[in-house]
Amino acid sequence: MLLAAATAEAEARVLPAAEPGRAEALDRVRTAAKRLAQPVPIWRAYGLLVAAELLRAEDRDTPAHWSEAAAALAPLDRPYELAQVRYRWAAARLAAGDAPPATATHPTATGPRPASATPAVTAPGARHAAEPATVGPAREHAASLLARAYGTADRLAAQPLREAITLLAARARLPLPSTGAGRPRPVGAPAGAGTRRAVTAGRPKPEPTDLAHPAHAAAEPTAPTDADPAAGAHAHDPADAFRLTRRERDVLRLVAVGRSNR
Numbered sequence: 001m002l003l004a005a006a007t008a009e010a011e012a013r014v015l016p017a018a019e020p021g022r023a024e025a026l027d028r029v030r031t032a033a034k035r036l037a038q039p040v041p042i043w044r045a046y047g048l049l050v051a052a053e054l055l056r057a058e059d060r061d062t063p064a065h066w067s068e069a070a071a072a073l074a075p076l077d078r079p080y081e082l083a084q085v086r087y088r089w090a091a092a093r094l095a096a097g098d099a100p101p102a103t104a105t106h107p108t109a110t111g112p113r114p115a116s117a118t119p120a121v122t123a124p125g126a127r128h129a130a131e132p133a134t135v136g137p138a139r140e141h142a143a144s145l146l147a148r149a150y151g152t153a154d155r156l157a158a159q160p161l162r163e164a165i166t167l168l169a170a171r172a173r174l175p176l177p178s179t180g181a182g183r184p185r186p187v188g189a190p191a192g193a194g195t196r197r198a199v200t201a202g203r204p205k206p207e208p209t210d211l212a213h214p215a216h217a218a219a220e221p222t223a224p225t226d227a228d229p230a231a232g233a234h235a236h237d238p239a240d241a242f243r244l245t246r247r248e249r250d251v252l253r254l255v256a257v258g259r260s261n262r
Helices: 002-011 022-035 041-057 063-073 079-096 138-155 159-172 193-201 214-219 238-242 246-256
Strands: 104-108 111-115
Touching: 002 022, 002 041, 022 041, 041 063, 041 079, 063 079, 079 138, 079 159, 138 159
Parallel strands: none
Antiparallel strands: 104 111
16 A cells, blocks of 8 residues: 555655655654554565665655665565566666766665665575666666566566556666567557467468459359248348357247247
């Protein structure tokens, strides 16, 4: 709930109508978050995520804050949240430019606590790839983060997140992983669309049927005539629109006169 509230405030930070009472709302969320214990890694990871969203709502988030949240989520089985964090991390990295990465600070009871931009300690036996290093050009680092976030969102069929990543990459003119069709799917395309196009692209088109050929002409149904009363019995039957079988028609006639199987 606290994460949802912090994220909502961060998303609404550009809306003038949401400005009244924003500072009070953020203080209440931050105070409530400080009261929660964090005895297990998952709770600590969500605590860092709430703190980063609160700072984003105040336009004070840095790449280091998202880096710390990503490092806390990486050993855990939270792929969607990790993809979101990498997306936010990339946005902050692009906004910061090529300046040296700063260290994150989180208010605690004893004062600000510095945090390394790329913590190296992970849970033993955790099966996850190492986070991209924060050193180097900002665009290269952001492109790496967006590529990994896009791959996760695409695998999870998380279309809103995938579209947000696609828009950010387009604005920054950064490449994204290609789909089966050889390019990223456009915004609004469902997951798997590129794969379906790639599978059907190589299939030969069916040859058109030559109805003038005697073999095909013999197979074509002929219209009922006056000389064939049995064929024209159902010529104007409304049930024809439902493509019912003969057996289904018989059952419907019996039901219509009140018959049942009891």
